[in-house]
Amino acid sequence: MEKLLPIIICLVISCCMGDVQTAEKVKLKVLHAGSLTEPMKELEKIFEERNPEVDVQLEAAGSAKTIRKVTELDREADVVASADYSLIPHMMYPKYANWTIRFASNQIVIAYLDDSKYSNEINQDNWYEILRRGDVKFGFSNPNDDPCGYRSQMVIQLAELYYNDSSIYDDLVASNSNLKFVEKDGNYILEMPESENINPNTEKLMIRSMEVELIYGIEEGEIDYYFIYRSVAKQHNHKFVELPDEIDLSNESFSDKYSKIKVILANGKEVSAKPIIYGITIPKNAPNKEYAEKFVKLVVSKEGREVFEKLGQPPVKAFADFPENLPESLKDI
Amino acid sequence: MKLSTIFALLSSILVLFVILPVFSTFTTQFSDLNGLVQTFQDYDVWRTILFTAYAAFLSTLFAVLFGTPLAYTLARTEFPGKNVVSGVVDLPVIIPHVVAGIALLSVFGSKGMIGSISPVKFVDALPGIVVAMLFVSAPFYINTAREGFQSINPRFEQVARTLGATQFKVFFTVTIPLTWRHIAAGALMSWARAISEFGAIVIIAYYPMVASTLIYDRFLNSGLQASRPISILLILFSLSVFITIRVLLWNGRKNESS
């Protein structure tokens, strides 16, 4: 024991000093929405090839949680990317950030596998009939936790208007849970209960906190269909039904139509349906601003756009809400 | 420096390391007593915590029912492959719990080996929560009970048999009474472990919601301030059950020796 003591002390000290190998590298912390995992991994590779002195550390989580890591847990981050660009101004301005660049889009699809029930029948026109069938199970993520979850609700409610069938949401969701849209002056509002009170009928509905958690649900055969971002379905080689632009939250030109649908989350936050646009920012307390700017620049570059295109997240023209607040190196985008 | 001084120093570091985060959770809450009071009065939060305690109780029941014979066998008999069985018992401790959840889903899921033939539904249902809890907490029970069985002299059992008791009777009139404190302590540990499980449960059953899932969920959508009071409630609840039972055990011991 006496002989071991110095060894143990050395071990403890070296442990405190951190990982020896990467000790000299700059650590670039990128916190991002779960749905950006795949493109971010590719961008990480490209970035590290070009800047070997940098170790990009990706951390995926739900968008709100990602932002909360900075605002509530006081984590230092160099780049924050959210699946809903509006969360950044909403949660981070003005203390933690003061600009957002929109850089990519996405859309909600209904994904499935070959052995999902009625997979050979489903298409853009009959999907809600298929989901209505008693032996079909489907899933979406928790609207309280995950934008993909509340967007799925919006899509299903938009479908009522588009297909002119006012019982789609009732049949698929309302009759199987405590979720219900209420019409008010031509707007449709879903007031979310607390998560513990959603009470899904688990024989019909599978709800998980995060959209990616539904993947094992479908791969293990628990559900036949799930509402998910097109990119995620594509990255996992799941088949999917593309929904009409009018309801799938992909098209900016339908913004007005979308905006009739509103969800009030259990925490009181109100979200209106709008096109799915990703936003990125550099927090004010970023320790490595210079590299963070380079990284954001890569995201919005032609190369970055190609990565997003390839992985099912169609890029949009980079657009900053407060261009005057952008760092110098990003002003030209 | 004396050995005892070094030991005291090193020990207190670990004790502080455990206490500080819990302590800070509580002290931070003092600035928001209102939130704490509100949570205390929240029926749904209580319902979730009690439901979790109930599921953990069921899991512990199964651990005792199936784990006691296993613990006894491991403590008392030699058989080929005993080391392998011991290793299997400890396996849940070393498997990441998310992995455990996925593994359980592949067995108890709708297309899994058991799930596909079972009339009981596991996914997103109480039985799923119980199997996840059982998986992660069984080793705590089995190992404690095994220690208990190992600690009693087999002479007691042998003598009881020469007095005419069958093995079965000996087990219930001698072995169990001599080890029940280990058994109770093991069951309590296993219950506590079950109540605090998150990773494995959230995969097999997000609903019905257990306390740890609720806490995580509140953190996700309303932040720390909303989730902390629930954590405190859960800690207080579990701790009070823990202490009550410990005190009962301790009193039992005192009475017996007097």
Added chain:
Amino acid sequence: MKVLELQQVSKRLGKFTLQDISLSIGKEYFILLGPTGAGKSVLIEIIAGIITPDTGSISLNGREITGLPPEKRHIGFLPQDYALFPHLSVMKNIEYGLRIKGKKNKFEVIEISKKLGIEHLLERHPENLSGGEKQRVALARALIVQPELLLLDEPLSAVDLKTKEKLMEELKRVHREFDVPVVHVTHSFLEAGILADRVAVIMEGKIMQIGKIRELLSDATSREVAEFVGVKDLFVELISQLE
């Protein structure tokens, strides 16, 4: 009349072997005498049914018991440390054999306790008893179920000389009053000399000689026995006086 009969009982336990033990014991006080590690305790556990022999047969009062579990043998067993149940009072310890058969009988417990002079201990717990008291409680517990044979494993090894004398007298009395044959294991020549009707000397897993203690002294059939008992020459006189 034969009470216990062992025929060519053998048992291998690791490096130790108990070899071809044949014994015939009547309604007597029989002592298995031998040095530590000779295999006495193994033999007594085989008789009790705790260890199963590899070969050989055992019968008790004409009844074949070789394959029977301990609970069906009707053989009382007092291990070296008495193994009183620590979770039960003296009363409940004694009562145990009756209670598990559903024949709980307080009267019998009191009666047997009176015979052994432990009536005043009934409410106590085993941990608060002296060595001698423990032995009497253990005897009461074993005798209440009326065993056909009583096995004592080194019953006097843990007590001082003065207590030893008293306890030896008591064992003798129990043997007589309860009319129960006894097999008593010891490494003490003194105990053998005072208590035994007959003695078997056991060494290295083999029975070397069986007979009355005087025969062993005067007529050892082997050098080992002679050496083992020879050291105790000093006691010869004491023994003759006692007899």
